[in-house]
Amino acid sequence: MISEQLLLDITKCSRCGKCTAICPMFEKTKGWDTGVARGKLLVSWGLARGELEINDKLIEALYQCPTCMLCEQECTAGAKVTEIIREARALIVERGASVPFSHRGTFDTVARITLRDGLHRDWLDLIKGDFRENGETVYFPGSLPYLEPVLDFDLGAARIISAAVTIFNRAGIRPAIITQLADSGHDAFWSGQYQFFNALKEKNSRLLAGTKMIVTTCAEDYSILKSEYSLEAGVYHISQFVRDLIREGKLAFSEGAERVTFHDPCRLGRHTGEYDAPREVLKTFVDYREMARYGKDAVCCGVGAWMNCNKYSKQLRLDRVKEAAEAADTLITACSKCLSHFSCLMTEPEKVEDLPEIKIVDFTEFVARNLKDT
Amino acid sequence: MTDFEPLIIAFACNWCSYAASDVAGTSRSYYPANVRIVRVMCSGMVDPTYILRALAGGADGVLIAGCRPGDCHYISGNTKAEKMVERMKILLHRLGLENERLRLQWISSGEGGLFARTIEEMVDRLKELGPSPLKEGKGKGA
Numbered sequence: 001m002i003s004e005q006l007l008l009d010i011t012k013c014s015r016c017g018k019c020t021a022i023c024p025m026f027e028k029t030k031g032w033d034t035g036v037a038r039g040k041l042l043v044s045w046g047l048a049r050g051e052l053e054i055n056d057k058l059i060e061a062l063y064q065c066p067t068c069m070l071c072e073q074e075c076t077a078g079a080k081v082t083e084i085i086r087e088a089r090a091l092i093v094e095r096g097a098s099v100p101f102s103h104r105g106t107f108d109t110v111a112r113i114t115l116r117d118g119l120h121r122d123w124l125d126l127i128k129g130d131f132r133e134n135g136e137t138v139y140f141p142g143s144l145p146y147l148e149p150v151l152d153f154d155l156g157a158a159r160i161i162s163a164a165v166t167i168f169n170r171a172g173i174r175p176a177i178i179t180q181l182a183d184s185g186h187d188a189f190w191s192g193q194y195q196f197f198n199a200l201k202e203k204n205s206r207l208l209a210g211t212k213m214i215v216t217t218c219a220e221d222y223s224i225l226k227s228e229y230s231l232e233a234g235v236y237h238i239s240q241f242v243r244d245l246i247r248e249g250k251l252a253f254s255e256g257a258e259r260v261t262f263h264d265p266c267r268l269g270r271h272t273g274e275y276d277a278p279r280e281v282l283k284t285f286v287d288y289r290e291m292a293r294y295g296k297d298a299v300c301c302g303v304g305a306w307m308n309c310n311k312y313s314k315q316l317r318l319d320r321v322k323e324a325a326e327a328a329d330t331l332i333t334a335c336s337k338c339l340s341h342f343s344c345l346m347t348e349p350e351k352v353e354d355l356p357e358i359k360i361v362d363f364t365e366f367v368a369r370n371l372k373d374t
Numbered sequence: 375m376t377d378f379e380p381l382i383i384a385f386a387c388n389w390c391s392y393a394a395s396d397v398a399g400t401s402r403s404y405y406p407a408n409v410r411i412v413r414v415m416c417s418g419m420v421d422p423t424y425i426l427r428a429l430a431g432g433a434d435g436v437l438i439a440g441c442r443p444g445d446c447h448y449i450s451g452n453t454k455a456e457k458m459v460e461r462m463k464i465l466l467h468r469l470g471l472e473n474e475r476l477r478l479q480w481i482s483s484g485e486g487g488l489f490a491r492t493i494e495e496m497v498d499r500l501k502e503l504g505p506s507p508l509k510e511g512k513g514k515g516a
């Protein structure tokens with residue numbers, strides 16, 4: 001249901017057109033207004049009021065948006081664009097249409113399987129380092145172990161998870177890794193599958209009851225655990241955790257001359273407001289450079305919640321890596337999903353015209369790799 | 375668990391294994407009735423999601439059957455399928471499902487006997503493994 005408040009929000013839109021100038025997706029699709037916030041708002045209105053029927057065009061209008069929030073922060077009417085789009089998606093789901101996921105919905109099915117009890121999930125052998133299977137300080141790798149086999153390239157799940165454990169160990173902590181945890185539900189939530197999301201949330205909340213601290217390495221997981229769960233435990237993104245450890249003097253790095261830049265994942269930046277932590281960390285040991293568009297103006301990697309990978313989002317990604325290559329030799333991202341989307345682009349150099357040379361590295365892995373032996 | 379009859383979903387390539395299943399049928403070779411065959415144009419078009427949905431939907435095992443190496447009508451569809459199945463076996467293991475529930479078998483069009491034998495072997499093994507933990511009523515959730 002789109003609430004009265006959100007419907008009112010839609011009426012506030014004066015059709016000023018600011019979003020049409022800002023939206024990176026619209027810049028690529030160069031299509032109708034349904035490709036940008038102000039049109040999507042009207043479509044949502046029509047859907048909520050029963051004036052529009054669900055068809056492929058409507059589904060495309062509401063799902064071809066990574067909900068990056070770039071337009072929302074500049075909207076002259078202050079419309080909650082992404083929330084309205086999400087609620088409209090929930091109406092679509094409620095009325096029985098299926099979500100147009102990329103990868104034919106494989107990750108959605110994986111998430112459904114993680115909801116089942118009684119499976120002996122088996123991937124702890126991926127991890128190098130000292131961890132336990134229960135405890136108050138939890139490391140939440142999310143769907144990382146399950147993403148990799150579906151994708152056709154090396155995502156580095158074992159390296160990233162081990163890197164996180166190494167960081168904990170340096171701080172003298174043996175983190176708990178709970179394989180029975182289900183998918184965080186980020187994609188279920190943003191695709192409008194609220195019932196499914198609530199089931200995931202309920203299961204995870206039960207398993208996380210009594211814990212004190214939860215650290216994630218994926219920005220999508222972080223944003224959802226932080227904003228949509230009500231956990232007693234503090235939820236941290238690994239960049240915040242590492243920043244705090246550095247401030248407490250618990251981590252030391254070998255300095256490098258490498259030029260490094262950081263891609264702000266929408267979920268870490270605009271969705272949860274953390275821009276500084278990853279920068280503060282990286283600046284302590286590398287030659288840190290900023291891309292042309294960064295922080296709150298950073299452009300999305302093009303895909304949100306595995307929903308809209310297409311030729312337009314690929315162009316967005318290409319623009320972004322080119323921008324990164326102008327600034328640095330290595331692009332760091334702090335989200336398992338951004339990492340997947342960027343890495344995917346880089347795996348097919350023969351298929352992409354003017355693909356720049358740049359290394360794409362996960363934040364957690366990069367940090368652990370540069371830790372000084374003590 | 376003697377009365378357990380496993381359900382197998384077989385994705386069979388139109389050009390070879392599907393024809394083989396026909397041969398098995400017309401030559402009246404016996405094979406257990408536990409299999410539901412889905413004809414695909416090439417083993418290379420079987421997507422990870424087909425396997426996962428079959429299992430999540432209650433299948434106890436999934437068979438992917440394609441042309442022998444070198445015989446794929448689309449040149450490399452079967453090698454693509456082979457790599458995909460390897461990755462999916464890793465995924466199933468990580469998710470907590472026995473990866474023997476997934477099997478890849480090359481069966482060329484005349485090999486009706488091999489088709490029948492493959493199904494028999496799978497049924498036997500699945501009976502030992504028991505019902506898929508994702509089956510309705512086992513565990514809860516979607």
Ligand code: SF4
Pocket residue numbers: 012013014015016017018019020037038041071074075076077078079
């Ligand atoms: S920026 Fe906001 S007010 Fe302006 S057209 Fe877009 S949604 Fe409407």
Ligand code: SF4
Pocket residue numbers: 022023024025026035036037065066067068069070071072081082
């Ligand atoms: S959220 Fe991002 S992609 Fe969606 S309409 Fe706004 S700027 Fe465009």
Ligand code: FES
Pocket residue numbers: 387388389390415416417418439440441445446447448449450451452
């Ligand atoms: S045509 Fe039979 S496997 Fe490709």
